[in-house]
Amino acid sequence: xxxxxxxxxxxxxxxxxxxxxxxxxxxxxxxxxxxxxxxxxxxxxxxxxxxxxxxxxxxxxxxxxxxxxxxxxxxxxxxxxxxxxxxxxxxxxxxxxxxxxxxxxxxxxxxxxxxxxxxxxxxxxxxxxxxxxxxxxxxxxxxxxxxxxxxxxxxxxxxxxxxxxxxxxxxxxxxxxxxxxxxxxxxxxxxxxxxxxxxxxxxxxxxxxxxxxxxxxxxxxxxxxxxxxxxxxxxxxxxxxxx
Amino acid sequence: xxxxxxxxxxxxxxxxxxxxxxxxxxxxxxxxxxxxxxxxxxxxxxxxxxxxxxxxxxxxxxxxxxxxxxxxxxxxxxxxxxxxxxxxxxxxxxxxxxxxxxxxxxxxxxxxxxxxxxxxxxxxxxxxxxxxxxxxxxxxxxxxxxxxxxxxxxxxxxxxxxxxxxxxxxxxxxxxxxxxxxxxxxxxxxxxxxxxxxxxxxxxxxxxxxxxxxxxxxxxxxxxxxxxxxxxxxxxxxxxxxxxxxxxxxxxxxxxxxxxxxxxxxxxxxxxxxxxxxxxxxxxxxxxxxxxxxxxxxxxxxx
Numbered sequence: 001x002x003x004x005x006x007x008x009x010x011x012x013x014x015x016x017x018x019x020x021x022x023x024x025x026x027x028x029x030x031x032x033x034x035x036x037x038x039x040x041x042x043x044x045x046x047x048x049x050x051x052x053x054x055x056x057x058x059x060x061x062x063x064x065x066x067x068x069x070x071x072x073x074x075x076x077x078x079x080x081x082x083x084x085x086x087x088x089x090x091x092x093x094x095x096x097x098x099x100x101x102x103x104x105x106x107x108x109x110x111x112x113x114x115x116x117x118x119x120x121x122x123x124x125x126x127x128x129x130x131x132x133x134x135x136x137x138x139x140x141x142x143x144x145x146x147x148x149x150x151x152x153x154x155x156x157x158x159x160x161x162x163x164x165x166x167x168x169x170x171x172x173x174x175x176x177x178x179x180x181x182x183x184x185x186x187x188x189x190x191x192x193x194x195x196x197x198x199x200x201x202x203x204x205x206x207x208x209x210x211x212x213x214x215x216x217x218x219x220x221x222x223x224x225x226x227x228x229x230x231x232x233x234x235x236x237x238x239x240x241x242x243x
Numbered sequence: 244x245x246x247x248x249x250x251x252x253x254x255x256x257x258x259x260x261x262x263x264x265x266x267x268x269x270x271x272x273x274x275x276x277x278x279x280x281x282x283x284x285x286x287x288x289x290x291x292x293x294x295x296x297x298x299x300x301x302x303x304x305x306x307x308x309x310x311x312x313x314x315x316x317x318x319x320x321x322x323x324x325x326x327x328x329x330x331x332x333x334x335x336x337x338x339x340x341x342x343x344x345x346x347x348x349x350x351x352x353x354x355x356x357x358x359x360x361x362x363x364x365x366x367x368x369x370x371x372x373x374x375x376x377x378x379x380x381x382x383x384x385x386x387x388x389x390x391x392x393x394x395x396x397x398x399x400x401x402x403x404x405x406x407x408x409x410x411x412x413x414x415x416x417x418x419x420x421x422x423x424x425x426x427x428x429x430x431x432x433x434x435x436x437x438x439x440x441x442x443x444x445x446x447x448x449x450x451x452x453x454x455x456x457x458x459x460x461x462x463x464x465x466x467x468x469x470x471x472x473x474x475x476x477x478x479x480x481x482x483x484x485x486x487x488x489x490x491x492x493x494x495x496x497x498x499x500x501x502x503x504x505x506x507x508x509x510x511x512x513x514x515x516x517x518x519x520x521x522x523x524x525x526x527x528x529x530x531x532x533x534x535x536x537x538x539x540x541x542x543x544x545x546x
Contacts, residue, residue, distance in 0.1 A: 001275065003517065040514070045461055046305045047514060086516070207301040207451075209312060210513035213272045215265070216288075216317045217303040219296065226296055226317070231272070 001088050001212055002029045008081040009059065011074075014141040018109065019075050020053075020063045027055045029088025033095070033117035034183070034203050034235045037062065038211040040084035041070045047086065048074065049211050049230070051183070051203070053112035054119060060087070063112035063141070089211050090234050093117050093201055098126055099178025103200075104151070105168050105192060107133040107184025111142055113203060117181055118151050130154070131171045133188065137162035169195040193243060200238045204229050245530045246537040247523075249283070251505045252405035252430045252482055254339055254366045256283035259495060259538060260523050263486055263509035264289050264343035264369065264409075265314065269328040273512070274335035277520045283505060286341040286433075287324075287332070289371050290359070292351045294320035304442040304451035309461025309488070310510055311440050313454040316345045316374055321355045329364055339366025343409070345374055346384075349397050360402040368404050370394060373411030373436035374458075385411045385436075388423035395427035405430035407484065412471055413439045421475040432475060433484035433507065435468045461510040462488040469501050476502025476543050492522050492529040499538060500545040 006025035014020050030052060037060065038047040048070040054061040066075050077083065093113075098121055106114040111132050121128050128151040134140050135158045146153040154171045155163030164171045168184075169191045180200035182192055189202055206229040209217035213231030220227055222240040227233060247258040262273075264286040273279050297317030304311040319328065332340065342359040346352035352370060359365050372385035372394055384390040385408075395408050408424040410417055412435035421432050437458025442451040450456070468487020476483050485503030489495060490511040498506045511518035526538075535541055 001516075003276075003515075044305065045307070045309055045510075045514060046303070207303045209303045209310060210516070212516060214268045214516070215303070215312065215513050216268075216297065216314045217312060218300060219302075219314075219317055220300065221296060 001086055002026055003084065003086050005082050006060070006085045008077050008079055008083065010079060011077050014063065015139050017066050018063060018139075018141055019066065020061065021074070021077070022059050022061050023083065023085065024059050025085070025087070027058060027060055027087065030055045030060070031088065032092030033120055034092030034113050035088060035090045036211070036234065038086040038089055039070075039074065041073050043073065044070045046209065047211060049089070049208050051113040051234075052116060054116040063109070065109040086211060090230055091232060093181050093203070093235050095120055095124065097179055097199070101127045101129065101176070101178045103172065103175060103177035103180040104128060104130045105133070105172065105180060105182040105184070106130070107168060107182075107188040108135070108139065110182070110184030110188075110203070113183050114181070115142060115145060118146060118149055122149050122151065128152070129175060129177060131156060131168045133168035133184065135159065167191060172196070190243065196238075201235050202238065202241060203235045204233050245527045245535065246539070247526055247530070249505055249539055251284070251484065252367055252407065254284065254405070256505060258283045258523050258526060259499065259503070259505040260519050260526075261285055261341065261484070261505055261507045262512055262519050263507035264341075264371070266509045266512045269332050270336050271331060273516060276516055279336055280338065281520055281523050282336075282338070284338055284341055284366065285336070286343045286369055286507060287328070288318050289316050289343045289345040289374065290318050290321050290324050290355060291316055291345045291347070292321055292355050294318065294323060299453040301451060301453055302457070304457070306440070306442065306459060306461065307463060309459055309463035310513075311442060311452060311457040311459050312437070313452045313457030315454070321358050325358060325362060329362060333364055340364055341367045341369045341407070343369045343371055345371045346394070349394055352394050353397050353401055356398045357401045360404055365404060367407055367431075368398065368402055369407045369409050369433055370398055371409045371436070373409050385420060386414050388419050391420050392423045392427040395424050395429050399428040407431040407433050409436055410434040411436045412467060417471050418474050418478045421479050425479045425481050429481060431482040431484060432479065433486055434475060435464070435471050435487045438464055438467065460488065462490050464488045465494060469498060472498060472503050473501040473545065477546065490518065492525040495522060495526065496529065496533065496535065496541065499541050500543070502543040502546065504542050
């Protein structure tokens with residue numbers, strides 16, 4: 001974990017409520033896809049934890065949904081704005097367990113961390129399948145970006161306005177895969193848990209105080225004892241989760 | 244050259260800055276970031292006899308200039324703290340620590356205190372009779388002079404270490420509880436614990452926190468804490484540790500002018516993990532700015 005001042009390079013609208021921001025600064029503490037960073041937002045007391053979509057030697061890309069006071073303010077940050085960020089938080093996805101044909105499932109604003117994961121798995125020569133779930137076609141983002149990485153990408157929409165009609169589980173039930181990774185809302189997780197075959201990892205969300213393991217605000221019980229979503233998670237392995 | 248050294252119940256501190264219990268874990272998350280030996284001391288995560296998971300989540304809500312928590316004394320239990328946490332802490336912190344002890348019965352406070360009394364690393368026992376997040380016990384002892392007296396007397400009987408009682412502000416008159424603790428033999432007082440508060444989510448129209456209510460902390464409560472320290476300092480002869488919304492060296496000085504001999508920093512650690520280090524670093528310059536050469540001399544200076 002590192003704290004630093006990061007400079008906004010771009011902050012653009014992807015859909016009605018979802019924004020993509022690229023910031024510049026020290027990225028050496030990001031070691032795994034699925035980690036998150038924690039933004040200070042002027043006028044808000046607590047930091048705003050946002051998952052990392054992708055990163056390189058000097059930039060970090062985040063995709064966030066505007067859901068409240070903090071993200072409302074963040075969407076107004078212009079190029080050149082300097083923000084205070086804690087970088088390299090949480091325990092991300094374990095790419096070493098993927099096998100040759102991993103399946104990545106992202107739901108809504110759970111899609112972003114799947115992108116960084118997908119990129120790294122493809123770089124390792126894996127044949128990656130991706131399912132991206134949205135409610136309707138206006139909410140879709142990053143379909144082309146996943147395809148450009150070379151992933152076999154399926155989009156589902158609940159209303160059938162684009163891709164497969166239904167939920168991510170409708171698309172995954174006939175697929176074969178060596179391992180799965182997922183991030184998204186709890187109802188989606190529960191449906192995946194019923195449908196998925198074999199081992200996998202889930203990335204959880206919880207209201208956090210600090211984001212680095214000090215306050216015990218985001219604890220959960222697992223089969224291997226109490227864990228902090230922010231520090232021991234947000235990614236937990238399927239076999240340890242108590243539903 | 245300014246002197247930042249203070250004395251807390253016989254414990255010499257290099258400076259008055261102490262991370263508050265529950266905001267600093269057992270230190271090692273912070274030791275990854277900076278050398279925590281710069282701290283005056285620190286009060287470790289509230290420890291109970293048995294291990295506790297605490298309350299359901301969500302446990303955190305944001306407020307204007309502050310936050311609400313409803314962690315509910317999650318901790319691995321005193322036996323695990325002694326066997327695992329304290330040895331790990333010793334590797335990153337050379338100084339004496341303050342053992343924060345929670346309980347649900349007098350017997351539990353006593354047993355925990357007895358066990359922690361034997362630990363060399365522990366310099367002071369801080370008895371938490373003020374947790375707002377546990378229904379049985381905890382704050383019940385801290386809201387009546389009789390309850391407070393009973394716990395402190397019983398703990399004093401089983402330890403040779405100084406005993407500090409941590410007080411709740413959620414009472415009609417905090418000085419009554421303070422006096423009861425002093426009478427029971429407390430060597431010091433720390434105040435205030437969090438204010439009982441809540442938030443409601445306008446989208447769901449339900450409380451944000453699963454437990455509905457929790458403890459409100461952060462800069463918003465600083466004036467309340469300062470007032471309580473000022474009032475208590477007037478009534479008791481034992482040392483007072485000021486807690487509540489402290490976020491800067493100026494806040495430390497203000498708290499000490501009200502009567503605190505040392506200061507605990509809580510919520511600030513969660514939003515800026517370097518908060519305590521930053522406060523300690525800026526303290527000498529701020530002292531010079533206000534023409535203070537020896538911090539000890541300003542304690543209670545506002546009275």
